[in-house]
Amino acid sequence: MVEPANSFDDFLPDALQRRSPRPLVDIGANLTHASFSRDLESVLSRARAANVTSLILTGTDREHAEQAVALAERYPGLYATAGVHPHDASQWDVSLARAMRDLHRKPSVVAVGECGLDFNRNFSTPDEQERAFEAQLGLAVESGKPLFLHERDAGKRLREILRAWRDDISDAVVHCFTADRDTLHGYLDLDLHIGLTGWLCDERRGHHLRELVGDIPLTRLMVETDCPYLLPRNLPAKLKGRRHEPALLPWIVREIAHWRGMPEAELADATTATASAFFRLASPNHFPSPECEEH
Template identity: 80%
Template sequence: MSDTFDDFLPEALRFTAPAPLVDIGANLTHDSFARDLPAVLRRAQAANVTTLILTGTDREHAEQAIAMARQHAGKGLGLHATAGVHPHDASRWDADLATAMGELHRQPEVVAVGECGLDFNRNFSTPAEQELAFEAQLELAAENGKPLFLHERDAGQRMREILHAWRDEITDAVVHCFTADRATLFGYLDLDLHIGLTGWLCDERRGHHLRELVTQIPSTRLMLETDCPYLLPRNLPAKLKGRRHEPALLPWILREIAHWRGESEAELATATTATARRFFRLTADAAGETGRDDMTHEDS
């Protein structure tokens, strides 16, 4: 039996953001959401997470994200999609896939090219294959003018080199789920990139360095995301059965980041939402202003 709106999140985890939030990285096409997606969306809306950017990591999931955005249009939430090929799947890139991606980028629901980039941590595709697919998607973004939704792990120097070469051709770009060091952060900021932060900062094992870096990210370059169902914050005030992350928990990430930045949750919510709306070129209605304005996997 699927969980209902009321019984999935314990009372201690039912947060409400003081201003509308945008979750810029929600993997709602993941199989774990198939059983209760309507309840997940209702919980997001109750938490004042009014806009969701659904991550398309390959052709199949991008098509699913577009269909999901269409299905739920006009139901109180702003759902949008990205379309790209993740570096893990870069070995699949060919001319047919490039054509298919170009067609997906023309769909009005698609607000960014990606998730694309480099992952030299796992190398599920070779570095050469990753770079080929990444540059091909940079070319698509240069042609269509859409912003980029980027993935990088253990590849900061090479990522910066490639982006530097393309910087005059592309528009905006966000490094989603940023987890790297100070030098990498400032390298991205020097390229005028945006930074997406997740619950990684809530992880006492590996997120401490981010707590020191969050004050260095200008509010006009900072956005928030869950990367759900992955990266469930480890410091939640109550346990969550199944350990599946979801957009309704974004206000907890907001609270943590606001604490370490030394600003109010309302200030941070307002600033990051304004940044996300500008970045993804969302209209007021599409951004939801008519509303309440193995899960230990690494980031997707």
Template identity: 75%
Template sequence: MTTSAVDSFLPEALQFRSGAPLVDIGANLTHESFQRDLVDVIARAKAANVTTLIVTGTDIEHAELAVKMAQQVPGIYATAGVHPHDASGWNSDVANQLKALHQQPEVVAVGECGLDFNRNFSTPAEQERAFEAQLALAIESGLPLFLHERDAGQRMREILHSWRDDISEAVIHCFTADRETLHGYLDLDLHIGLTGWICDERRGHHLRSIVKDIPLERLMVETDCPYLLPRNLPAKLKGRRHEPALLPWIVREIAQWHNVTETELGAVTTRTAQRFFRLDAET
């Protein structure tokens, strides 16, 4: 690893290294902002001891790109699903393409799928149709679910409750909701993914008071990069693009509010992610 491109991009104050290997369960590395320097982004993640990256597939195109990336780079895996924003395009051809992707060994979860009643780029009815179709695909494949929910907690819980006996495991990725919604998901025996949202004093402050409600064995960590750059970083980042190398900072913030050490939180969330996504523990 050279120093020029890899180390100099992040100011020294942002070059964190986790005391335990970390799994970033939600990295949008197929985003166009990573095209110019993906090799360096991955190298910086490794230097930060973020050893495993789950690259999110939000539609057929990006899922296929994620699979190709996983085939080329050790320590990278993919998910494959249709985001609720794109649910209006759901049809039998999309379903068949997803079904084929779910057979690829690099694909470790169905999703990102779910409900988003905040923006409603697709109607709620279209979202529910695509979501339940993907729940059926998860049952067929046996894969766990990588779920998106925003402003749709009650309906999400209702749907998942009716399917819960048939699906395997599921994680609510990038959880941002309130205590009631959190406990509803925990009552369904779901996992919770936390991002740098907890570092945002404007929108995520409420998470600090409820993070201890999440059992450590139900918790996983993620960047959701290039989005959700933590707002409380100790130095400014040129371009403000989030990346996996900053995951240790998010772990530090979560650990503080969960009242455990960073290393303990990192170790337990990594074990949970390895078990959830059925990864080789040596990865």
């Protein structure tokens, strides 16, 4: 049985229930994560109550991409990406490439990725990462869909690879940007989009981003939670379990607007327009309540 219709208010304390003055698009929500398995419909209800009207569900491997597609096909307002994260690049083979190509043909899949380079942990070797990344760049050219990119400690090499492909690929967003000014301007020089998360709200490690947010044109800026990760540290109340979720996106937008020196509503309008054009979304104003079904 689904939870009672009003139970979605119970998880977030009153102090954290903030509604955006304008509709928002969360471009990076990992709702296939196991932590959402018990209360997904309540999570979606809380997102709608916060005026987060469209969610891009991140597909980081075949299993999670297929799960994201299934959710996007079930719930209006949800969309999916399909790709192989650099951590799993060692698994790339002909069969996986074929599966990704099939997923990219689905209307609910709005981007190729999450793909890219991560030289921080090197769970797959740099050579394996580059091989899988270039293969997915080829799939992006083939499908014509934009790229949803991951980069950590690999900005120089990512830019080198993208520069060689830039005339062939369409739009691309570096999601969860956390790097420095030179890296940011290198991406902007390639006409890439930038996704910002709650990292900006972390005074321990994200303070440098506060000086950079004004450098990002509004036509290139998008917002995301990257939930269940990166819970913002600017929240006025503690959250049981510390699981991040889309309903908290307005707190991130408020922080970005503060450091850009602009009204929150204006930033919300701009980032939603940018995301809607980038992912070719339907109107962001139509995210109905999840259907009440029995499972």
